[in-house]
Amino acid sequence: MKKPHIVILGAGYGGMMTAAKLQKTLHPSEAVITLVNKNDYHYQTTWLHENAAGTLHHDRTKIKIKDVIDSNKVNVILDEVICVKPEEKMVKLSNDELKYDVLVIGLGFEAATFGIPGLNEHAFTIDNINSARVLREHLDYNFACYHHEMETNDARLNIVIGGGGFTGIEFAGELANRIPQLCEEYDIEKTQVRIIVVEGASTILPGFDERLVDYAMNSLESRGVEFINGAMLKECKNDSIVYEKDGKQIEIPTMTTIWAAGVRANSIVERSGFETNRGKVEVRGDMRTPDHDEVFVIGDCALIINEETGRPFPPTAQIAIQQAETVASNVKEKVRGGKLKSFVPHLQGTIASLGNDDGIAEVLGHQLFGWKAAVMKKVSDNRYLLKLGGIGLLMKKGKFNFFH
Amino acid sequence: MKKPHIVILGAGYGGMMTAAKLQKTLHPSEAVITLVNKNDYHYQTTWLHENAAGTLHHDRTKIKIKDVIDSNKVNVILDEVICVKPEEKMVKLSNDELKYDVLVIGLGFEAATFGIPGLNEHAFTIDNINSARVLREHLDYNFACYHHEMETNDARLNIVIGGGGFTGIEFAGELANRIPQLCEEYDIEKTQVRIIVVEGASTILPGFDERLVDYAMNSLESRGVEFINGAMLKECKNDSIVYEKDGKQIEIPTMTTIWAAGVRANSIVERSGFETNRGKVEVRGDMRTPDHDEVFVIGDCALIINEETGRPFPPTAQIAIQQAETVASNVKEKVRGGKLKSFVPHLQGTIASLGNDDGIAEVLGHQLFGWKAAVMKKVSDNRYLLKLGGIGLLMKKGKFNFFH
Numbered sequence: 001m002k003k004p005h006i007v008i009l010g011a012g013y014g015g016m017m018t019a020a021k022l023q024k025t026l027h028p029s030e031a032v033i034t035l036v037n038k039n040d041y042h043y044q045t046t047w048l049h050e051n052a053a054g055t056l057h058h059d060r061t062k063i064k065i066k067d068v069i070d071s072n073k074v075n076v077i078l079d080e081v082i083c084v085k086p087e088e089k090m091v092k093l094s095n096d097e098l099k100y101d102v103l104v105i106g107l108g109f110e111a112a113t114f115g116i117p118g119l120n121e122h123a124f125t126i127d128n129i130n131s132a133r134v135l136r137e138h139l140d141y142n143f144a145c146y147h148h149e150m151e152t153n154d155a156r157l158n159i160v161i162g163g164g165g166f167t168g169i170e171f172a173g174e175l176a177n178r179i180p181q182l183c184e185e186y187d188i189e190k191t192q193v194r195i196i197v198v199e200g201a202s203t204i205l206p207g208f209d210e211r212l213v214d215y216a217m218n219s220l221e222s223r224g225v226e227f228i229n230g231a232m233l234k235e236c237k238n239d240s241i242v243y244e245k246d247g248k249q250i251e252i253p254t255m256t257t258i259w260a261a262g263v264r265a266n267s268i269v270e271r272s273g274f275e276t277n278r279g280k281v282e283v284r285g286d287m288r289t290p291d292h293d294e295v296f297v298i299g300d301c302a303l304i305i306n307e308e309t310g311r312p313f314p315p316t317a318q319i320a321i322q323q324a325e326t327v328a329s330n331v332k333e334k335v336r337g338g339k340l341k342s343f344v345p346h347l348q349g350t351i352a353s354l355g356n357d358d359g360i361a362e363v364l365g366h367q368l369f370g371w372k373a374a375v376m377k378k379v380s381d382n383r384y385l386l387k388l389g390g391i392g393l394l395m396k397k398g399k400f401n402f403f404h
Numbered sequence: 405m406k407k408p409h410i411v412i413l414g415a416g417y418g419g420m421m422t423a424a425k426l427q428k429t430l431h432p433s434e435a436v437i438t439l440v441n442k443n444d445y446h447y448q449t450t451w452l453h454e455n456a457a458g459t460l461h462h463d464r465t466k467i468k469i470k471d472v473i474d475s476n477k478v479n480v481i482l483d484e485v486i487c488v489k490p491e492e493k494m495v496k497l498s499n500d501e502l503k504y505d506v507l508v509i510g511l512g513f514e515a516a517t518f519g520i521p522g523l524n525e526h527a528f529t530i531d532n533i534n535s536a537r538v539l540r541e542h543l544d545y546n547f548a549c550y551h552h553e554m555e556t557n558d559a560r561l562n563i564v565i566g567g568g569g570f571t572g573i574e575f576a577g578e579l580a581n582r583i584p585q586l587c588e589e590y591d592i593e594k595t596q597v598r599i600i601v602v603e604g605a606s607t608i609l610p611g612f613d614e615r616l617v618d619y620a621m622n623s624l625e626s627r628g629v630e631f632i633n634g635a636m637l638k639e640c641k642n643d644s645i646v647y648e649k650d651g652k653q654i655e656i657p658t659m660t661t662i663w664a665a666g667v668r669a670n671s672i673v674e675r676s677g678f679e680t681n682r683g684k685v686e687v688r689g690d691m692r693t694p695d696h697d698e699v700f701v702i703g704d705c706a707l708i709i710n711e712e713t714g715r716p717f718p719p720t721a722q723i724a725i726q727q728a729e730t731v732a733s734n735v736k737e738k739v740r741g742g743k744l745k746s747f748v749p750h751l752q753g754t755i756a757s758l759g760n761d762d763g764i765a766e767v768l769g770h771q772l773f774g775w776k777a778a779v780m781k782k783v784s785d786n787r788y789l790l791k792l793g794g795i796g797l798l799m800k801k802g803k804f805n806f807f808h
Contacts, residue, residue, distance in 0.1 A: 039591075130548075130551045130552040131552055133548045133589075133590070134545075134548045134549055134552045136548070137541065137544045137545040137548040137549075138545060138548075140541045140544065140545075141538075141541040141542060141544075141545045144534075144537045144538045144540070144541040144542075145538055145541075147534045148534040148535055148538045185537075186537070187443075
């Protein structure tokens with residue numbers, strides 16, 4: 001009898017953890033496992049804002065797939081997914097086609113710019129290693145150019161962050177810490193640099209408690225960050241950004257707009273003909289698509305409604321990692337003919353970093369501020385590394401700079 | 405009686421060394437000394453190619469003026485020189501005017517692009533700290549962009565150096581050492597990167613002995629540098645360069661053209677109405693201008709004909725530093741009413757670096773290759789630091805990495 005072929009698409013939080021668990025629980029005689037990913041590394045999406053600001057090198061954020069995945073147990077194919085053909089149980093890659101018996105889709109998110117003119121062309125995003133290091137180098141380059149031009153150009157030193165949500169605020173926190181170093185490097189006065197967060201809602205970090213939001217704004221403002229709330233981005237040009245507030249349009253000269261106000265599920269999911277809700281697959285309790293008994297969806301591509309609030313759970317690393325336990329277990333049971341179980345999320349809390357030694361957190365009903373939140377975030381990141389790759393990976397990639 | 409006012413324009417090799425010597429030999433009761441410079445630092449022009457390639461940080465190349473010049477003895481004015489009005493014995497600065505009794509002009513060189521279309525707009529030069537670090541960041545940025553674009557663009561990884569003279573070759577040597585690091589940083593295959601030197605003459609490093617030229621070409625070719633000799637740059641665009649060879653025009657896609665084939669004296673000299681020859685002042689034996697008894701010219705702005713060859717001495721750091729001894733001594737004698745002496749150059753040799761541990765040299769009739777030449781260059785640089793600022797400056801900025 002032919003062994004079933006399990007194909008996992010994407011080595012993000014969900015796919016990588018699923019593969020890591022399956023290689024432990026399934027014997028090679030039971031199934032063939034294949035992991036498909038564009039790069040030979042997994043990366044911690046929740047650290048990318050640090051890479052983008054230049055406060056953490058991207059090598060720390062990257063985790064080589066071969067450091068976690070045993071190639072004797074899992075085939076790793078480095079290729080790009082073009083689409084899934086669920087009726088044929090087939091995945092089309094750039095250079096190959098794969099037939100599967102069980103499929104796990106963990107293809108993550110992409111930026112959504114909602115048709116705002118110029119954002120696709122001129123704005124930076126923080127969604128993978130490549131885009132994070134382009135942004136880091138773009139910042140350096142603009143600072144380097146400042147004193148090299150005949151006429152000084154403020155657009156080189158104005159940095160606009162579109163979106164005061166999680167990503168925008170975490171990036172602002174890192175950037176505020178990075179600017180003094182950039183100023184030193186390129187002989188620029190700190191007061192010449194502006195970091196401006198433009199947020200559509202009336203407050204940053206919507207969803208967080210007011211006290212935490214106040215703390216975050218104070219911390220960032222004391223480091224020079226400006227906030228423009230209740231304002232919508234209207235157009236992004238290569239040397240300015242236009243926003244509208246109180247019915248008036250205002251233009252800020254800037255060569256660096258970071259778009260951090262919209263993500264959507266990877267469009268491959270929709271393109272492959274799965275039934276979607278806001279671009280995501282509204283999965284069954286056991287994480288399978290409604291129509292295909294052999295297709296699991298995990299992480300940012302999966303939609304699960306929180307029955308308490310009636311709204312979807314947010315697309316976080318925390319949820320994707322938890323889902324991987326359920327998906328790995330259900331894939332194993334599917335191979336063995338056992339009973340699938342339902343995913344039950346355990347929301348442990350939310351932590352936003354505001355730079356290396358500052359942050360805010362709501363954990364099990366408690367609020368944390370400052371270095372305690374920052375330590376908590378590092379502890380949580382370290383737990384993930386331990387879970388994914390054991391003590392070896394933790395020692396290699398963990399964050400141990402708890403105190404300065 | 406009013407003390408005479410000595411004004412030194414420019415803190416390059418010539419001006420800085422003149423100021424350093426005068427503060428030792430003239431007593432503050434004898435004269436007022438003022439040094440005018442754009443930046444609060446002096447820099448080693450002969451190290452800029454390392455800063456531009458990213459193999460040496462520019463802080464190593466910069467020397468704070470206050471680390472060498474005693475502000476009790478020399479006034480330092482940070483300002484830009486607009487022009488000299490020799491008839492009025494006055495210097496016009498951006499924000500000030502200075503009357504002088506004795507003037508030393510050491511304003512250095514600037515790039516000359518000979519009207520080749522697009523060079524001013526699109527090519528990089530290596531002529532000061534600002535331009536060197538812009539080039540370094542531009543390289544990083546292009547490598548970072550390579551994997552971030554939908555369609556890969558070879559122009560990002562092709563680097564064209566216009567000019568196989570001293571600067572071009574020294575830069576090529578550093579860059580060849582830097583490329584493997586950039587490739588590692590941005591996940592690029594080394595073989596995808598091209599470094600192309602385009603030289604108008606039939607050989608690189610014209611003036612050097614053939615054996616040394618062969619050695620240099622071999623060393624650089626083994627590290628991936630390509631040479632196109634007997635070719636003239638015709639046009640520089642933002643994403644390509646056009647050269648002509650054997651009557652045919654050829655275009656290379658590149659976003660990085662470095663122009664290293666032409667310098668001229670600072671145009672302020674010509675603009676100020678001094679009599680010039682190829683933009684320089686053909687000075688008297690005592691380094692004064694032909695028409696003005698109180699104006700000395702030093703370094704790249706001064707022209708001295710080598711009577712043995714009938715051609716001008718090349719504009720090197722070595723000559724500028726030697727001239728500073730004569731100029732400082734003559735300025736002192738001018739204040740004291742003594743006799744001025746004539747400048748006699750002592751050509752000690754020429755050393756070209758080909759990267760940190762490689763080089764070629766002709767010293768006192770001997771040829772040196774490889775690490776010996778590289779060590780010789782560092783020893784020579786260290787001697788300059790010792791001469792300029794004593795053992796303290798040598799320890800701070802010297803190069804002691806003689807062996808890997």
